[in-house]
Amino acid sequence: MTHAPTGRLRLAYARIAQETNALSPVLTTLADFDSMHHITGEALGRACAKGGQEAEGFLANAELSGFVRACGGEADVTLVPISSAWAIPSGPLSRDCFEALTTELLDGLRAALPLDGVYLCLHGAMGVEGLPDPEGALLERVREVIGDIPLAVTMDLHANLTQRRMRTLDVLVGYATNPHRDHVRTAKLAGRLLLRRLRGEIQPTTAWRTLPLLVGGGTTLDFLPPMLGIFHRMRALERRGEVLTASVFMCHVWNDDPDLGWSVVVTTDGDQAKAEEIADELADRCWEARHEQPPKFASAQEAVAQAQRMKLRRKLGAITLADASDVVTAGAPGDTTCMLRALLEGGQGLRAYLPMRDPRAVAQLWKEDVGRELTLEVGGSLDPEVSEALEVTGVLRRKQEVPGMKRQCVLRIGDVELVITEGPPVTIRPSFFSDVGLDPWKADVLVVKNFFPFRLFFLPLSRKTIYVKTKGRTDLDAAFGLEFNEPLHPIEQVTEWRPTDARRRGLAS
Ligand SMILES: [Zn+2]
Numbered sequence: 001m002t003h004a005p006t007g008r009l010r011l012a013y014a015r016i017a018q019e020t021n022a023l024s025p026v027l028t029t030l031a032d033f034d035s036m037h038h039i040t041g042e043a044l045g046r047a048c049a050k051g052g053q054e055a056e057g058f059l060a061n062a063e064l065s066g067f068v069r070a071c072g073g074e075a076d077v078t079l080v081p082i083s084s085a086w087a088i089p090s091g092p093l094s095r096d097c098f099e100a101l102t103t104e105l106l107d108g109l110r111a112a113l114p115l116d117g118v119y120l121c122l123h124g125a126m127g128v129e130g131l132p133d134p135e136g137a138l139l140e141r142v143r144e145v146i147g148d149i150p151l152a153v154t155m156d157l158h159a160n161l162t163q164r165r166m167r168t169l170d171v172l173v174g175y176a177t178n179p180h181r182d183h184v185r186t187a188k189l190a191g192r193l194l195l196r197r198l199r200g201e202i203q204p205t206t207a208w209r210t211l212p213l214l215v216g217g218g219t220t221l222d223f224l225p226p227m228l229g230i231f232h233r234m235r236a237l238e239r240r241g242e243v244l245t246a247s248v249f250m251c252h253v254w255n256d257d258p259d260l261g262w263s264v265v266v267t268t269d270g271d272q273a274k275a276e277e278i279a280d281e282l283a284d285r286c287w288e289a290r291h292e293q294p295p296k297f298a299s300a301q302e303a304v305a306q307a308q309r310m311k312l313r314r315k316l317g318a319i320t321l322a323d324a325s326d327v328v329t330a331g332a333p334g335d336t337t338c339m340l341r342a343l344l345e346g347g348q349g350l351r352a353y354l355p356m357r358d359p360r361a362v363a364q365l366w367k368e369d370v371g372r373e374l375t376l377e378v379g380g381s382l383d384p385e386v387s388e389a390l391e392v393t394g395v396l397r398r399k400q401e402v403p404g405m406k407r408q409c410v411l412r413i414g415d416v417e418l419v420i421t422e423g424p425p426v427t428i429r430p431s432f433f434s435d436v437g438l439d440p441w442k443a444d445v446l447v448v449k450n451f452f453p454f455r456l457f458f459l460p461l462s463r464k465t466i467y468v469k470t471k472g473r474t475d476l477d478a479a480f481g482l483e484f485n486e487p488l489h490p491i492e493q494v495t496e497w498r499p500t501d502a503r504r505r506g507l508a509s
Pocket residue numbers: 156157158180
C-alpha cells in the first residue's frame with residue numbers, strides 16, 4: 001500500500017526480547033521481565049526520548065530509542081510507543097508469560113490503529129514452552145492486527161530465521177557486531193527504511209538463505225577473521241548503496257528449532273535478482289567459514305594447572321578462565337560447581353574470583369553478619385541434574401543489592417573469592433568484580449561465564465584466556481544432542497548447503 005507523501009504517518013514501536021536456552025530447566029516468567037525491563041505507553045515514550053533511559057540500569061539507548069531517533073524528528077511522523085519487555089537469557093518463557101506479553105502488545109497495537117507502519121524489536125532466538133517458532137507465531141498475530149502495512153523488524157545476530165517469519169515481515173535488520181554494540185544503529189537503519197518505504201522513496205525487496213550450519217566462523221567475533229571479511233563486505237555493500245541492508249544471523253545453538261542454522265538476508269531497492277545474487281554470495285562465504293571451529297576447550301583441572309604455570313602473565317594481569325559450559329549470557333543457569341571444585345583442589349596460591357548463581361545460598365548468607373566464618377552448600381540448586389552442590393567453609397566478606405542483578409554476596413574460601421548472586425552473574429565486564437569490591441588487577445585468575453563478548457572488555461587486564469569445558473547447559477555437545485530435521489555441520493559431514501536451503505524456504509519439489 002502506498003501512502004501520499006504529504007499525509008501524516010503514524011508509526012508504532014514495541015519490543016519482546018529474550019534469548020532462550022532450550023536446555024535450561026529454569027523457566028522465564030513475567031517476573032523476570034518485570035525485574036529487568038518492562039514498560040508501556042507514555043512511560044516507554046519518555047524512556048526512548050532524548051535524555052531518557054531506555055532500559056534503566058543496563059542500556060541507556062538501545063533499539064527503540066534508535067528507532068525514535070531515526071523517525072521522531074520528522075515533521076510528518078507521529079510515534080506511538082506500545083510496549084517493551086526484555087529479560088536476561090535463561091530457559092524458555094512460560095506459556096502464561098508469552099501470552100501476557102503478546103496480549104499486551106496486540107491490545108496496544110489495536111488501540112493505536114489506524115497505523116501506517118510498525119517497528120518491532122525481537123531477539124530471534126526466544127523459546128516458549130510447548131510452542132514451536134514462537135516469534136513466527138508472534139509476527140503472524142501482529143500481522144493479523146495491523147493488516148497490510150509495512151512491518152520492520154530487528155533481531156539479534158543469533159536469531160534463527162524461518163519461512164513463517166520472513167513471509168510476515170517487510171524489512172529485517174540484524175546486529176552487525178558481536179559482542180553486540182550496535183543496537184541503536186540497527187534500529188535506526190530499520191526506522192529509516194520503514195520511513196522511506198512509506199514515503200514511496202524505495203521499494204524494498206528481500207532475498208534470504210538458510211544454511212545447515214550450527215557452529216563455524218571461529219570465535220564469530222566481527223573484528224576477527226573469518227567473520228571480519230564478511231561483515232566488511234556487508235557494510236561496503238550498504239555504503240555503496242548496492243543494498244539497503246544485509247545481515248548474517250549466526251543462530252543460537254541452544255535453540256530447539258529442528259530447522260536451526262545460520263542465515264543471511266539481503267534487501268535491495270526493487271532489484272530482486274541482485275538481492276538473490278548477493279544472498280547467494282554471502283551464504284557461500286559463511287559456508288566456507290564453517291571449517292573454522294571455536295577454540296579447543298580444556299578441562300577444569302587442565303585449565304587450573306595451566307594458570308598455575310603462567311607466573312609471568314599473572315604478574316602482569318590475570319588469566320581468564322571462560323566456563324564455556326555454563327554461559328549465563330547464552331541462557332545457562334550459572335550455578336555449576338565444577339570450576340570451583342577444580343580451583344579449591346588444584347588452585348592453591350592462585351587468587352581467584354569466581355561468579356556463581358545460587359539464590360538459596362544468598363538467602364542463607366543474607367541473614368549472617370559480614371566477617372563471619374560459616375559452612376554451607378553452594379551451587380547446584382537451580383539445576384541439580386548438571387552439577388552437585390558443594391559444601392564449603394568460608395568467610396562472608398560482603399553483602400549488597402545491585403539493581404538488575406538482585407542480591408549478591410562475596411564468600412572467601414581459601415584463595416577463592418566466590419561471588420554468589422541471586423540473579424544470573426553476567427560477567428562481560430571486569431566491573432562485575434569491582435562492583436562487589438574485588439579489584440580485578442589483584443586477581444591471578446578471573447572466571448567468567450561468557451563465551452566471547454567479554455574478551456573485548458577484559459582485553460586490558462587479561463593476559464591469557466583459557467576456554468574450559470566443565471558440564472552444563474551451554475556445552476556444545478548438549479546442543480548437538482537436540483533433534484534436527486537433517487544433518488547439520490559440524491555434527492555431521494555436510495558438503496552442500498543449497499538442498500537444505502531449498503527445503504526450508506519451501507522451494508524443494
Ligand atoms: Zn546475540
